Amino acid sequence: MLASFVIVFREVIEAGLVVGVVLAATRGLAHRGAYVAGGVFAGFLGACLVAAFAGAIADLFQGSGQEALNATVLLIAVVMLVWHNAWMASHGRELARSLRTVGEEVRAGHRSLMALAIVCAVAVLREGSEVVLFLYGVAAAGQTTAGGIMVGGLLGIAGGAVISALLYLGLIAIPLRHLFGVLSALITLLAAGLAAQAMRFLAQGGWLNEWVTPLWDTSSVLSEESLLGRVAHILVGYASQPSASELAAYLAVIAVMLVVRRFAGQEGGHRGRMRASA
Amino acid sequence: MASLFPATLLGAACFAALAVSPAPAADVPTFEMTLKDHVFTPSEIEVPANQRFQIELTNADATPDEFDSHDLRVEKVVGGGQTGIIRIQPLVPGRYMFMGEYHAATARGVVTAK
Numbered sequence: 001m002l003a004s005f006v007i008v009f010r011e012v013i014e015a016g017l018v019v020g021v022v023l024a025a026t027r028g029l030a031h032r033g034a035y036v037a038g039g040v041f042a043g044f045l046g047a048c049l050v051a052a053f054a055g056a057i058a059d060l061f062q063g064s065g066q067e068a069l070n071a072t073v074l075l076i077a078v079v080m081l082v083w084h085n086a087w088m089a090s091h092g093r094e095l096a097r098s099l100r101t102v103g104e105e106v107r108a109g110h111r112s113l114m115a116l117a118i119v120c121a122v123a124v125l126r127e128g129s130e131v132v133l134f135l136y137g138v139a140a141a142g143q144t145t146a147g148g149i150m151v152g153g154l155l156g157i158a159g160g161a162v163i164s165a166l167l168y169l170g171l172i173a174i175p176l177r178h179l180f181g182v183l184s185a186l187i188t189l190l191a192a193g194l195a196a197q198a199m200r201f202l203a204q205g206g207w208l209n210e211w212v213t214p215l216w217d218t219s220s221v222l223s224e225e226s227l228l229g230r231v232a233h234i235l236v237g238y239a240s241q242p243s244a245s246e247l248a249a250y251l252a253v254i255a256v257m258l259v260v261r262r263f264a265g266q267e268g269g270h271r272g273r274m275r276a277s278a
Numbered sequence: 279m280a281s282l283f284p285a286t287l288l289g290a291a292c293f294a295a296l297a298v299s300p301a302p303a304a305d306v307p308t309f310e311m312t313l314k315d316h317v318f319t320p321s322e323i324e325v326p327a328n329q330r331f332q333i334e335l336t337n338a339d340a341t342p343d344e345f346d347s348h349d350l351r352v353e354k355v356v357g358g359g360q361t362g363i364i365r366i367q368p369l370v371p372g373r374y375m376f377m378g379e380y381h382a383a384t385a386r387g388v389v390t391a392k
Contacts, residue, residue, distance in 0.1 A: 003382060055357045061297060063363040066354060072292040076285055118285050130344065133355055134380045137341030204352050204365055207296060212367040225348055241351060
């Protein structure tokens with residue numbers, strides 16, 4: 001029961017923390033609950049599909065189908081997060097000023113919400129498929145301890161949800177004038193970490209053969225196996241043994257985010273001034 | 279729904295790019311391993327250091343398991359009755375633990391790079 005708790009808990013916090021950040025980032029937007037719930041539900045359905053066709057997926061690309069799928073969905077999430085941050089940079093100020101949603105902002109908000117719903121879906125799909133496979137295996141094996149394992153699994157889901165809720169509550173306790181800054185920094189690092197993870201899957205799948213050996217090892221300082229290490233891994237992309245390609249992807253995403261935000265921020269500021277003078 | 283289309287397109291493009299540039303053929307040392315009754319056989323393998331290699335894992339159990347190793351920096355699900363290839367990057371000499379995450383109590387092993 002404890003083992004199954006640990007496995008399920010681990011996977012659920014990975015997806016749950018992402019959902020927590022998304023919920024905090026969409027605070028004040030109309031219909032965000034429906035988008036996030038829709039994303040999570042779609043992710044769950046996707047996870048069941050991936051689990052059901054795990055064998056067929058694994059056989060693709062000379063046995064590297066699983067890695068291809070992981071790398072692809074991670075990169076989709078990165079692009080969606082970049083998009084959202086650009087949107088937040090151009091609309092954040094107006095949103096912070098008055099949590100009103102009017103005209104163009106509503107439409108842009110829906111696009112951004114959809115992007116974030118996809119991020120939730122992808123997170124749930126990736127981690128959820130592992131939970132589904134694990135619990136399916138337990139159920140299929142018909143072990144005498146199956147009941148205990150299922151209880152452990154359910155407790156794991158509940159525990160992961162509690163940690164994610166704590167993150168969300170922590171984030172929304174931040175005063176509104178700082179919240180946008182904190183969230184865009186967090187989303188930048190989240191995206192950078194996902195890009196680095198994608199590099200690891202590309203290496204594991206055999207597509208990336210250079211810059212793949214670890215540059216350093218800080219697992220004695222903060223192990224990725226520990227709860228804190230795991231949370232840091234998800235939220236800010238902490239890796240105890242990053243390779244050069246992972247580091248490069250991490251830094252590249254941060255650079256792109258900064259450029260995009262600067263560009264979008266200027267555009268938004270310009271539009272804001274035009275409106276003010278009209 | 280506006281961003282659903284580009285997301286799908288991006289995913290398809292990414293997947294297609296990976297499909298047309300398939301992983302290199304198995305010109306690297308391959309170590310066969312079997313998982314049965316949630317135990318790896320052999321559970322200890324010795325591999326050449328500083329050289330890429332792969333483990334061909336046959337899961338002889340009915341249920342899936344995940345070959346998971348923080349030390350080797352890989353994680354891969356292998357379904358019941360299926361065979362999965364786990365590609366591992368060059369290692370510096372040392373001992374590297376791995377496990378079957380779904381049955382970590384019994385499914386454990388070590389890779390020694392020399």
